[in-house]
Amino acid sequence: MNAPESRRLAPPRKRARTAKPRRTKAFLAQLRRQCRLANDADRRDNWRQFIHLAGFAGP
Helix, strand or coil: CCCHHHHHCCCCCCCCCCCCCCCCHHHHHHHHHHHHHHHHHHHHHHHHHHHHHHCCCCC
16 A cells, blocks of 8 residues: 555654744854863873873873
8 A cells, every 4th residue: 555645644743843942143153162171171080090000100
């Protein structure tokens, strides 16, 4: 039953409107900045941990 006629019988699905407001460009830019800062901090922390585990930094 792959005929287009059989497909047309189903009512069109309406997209449910979400409660959250539309995300503005400013909001997305801020989110991106926060993610980048968090990633940078995480990378720094990982590098510090690596140095500590490798024994480069002394006691």
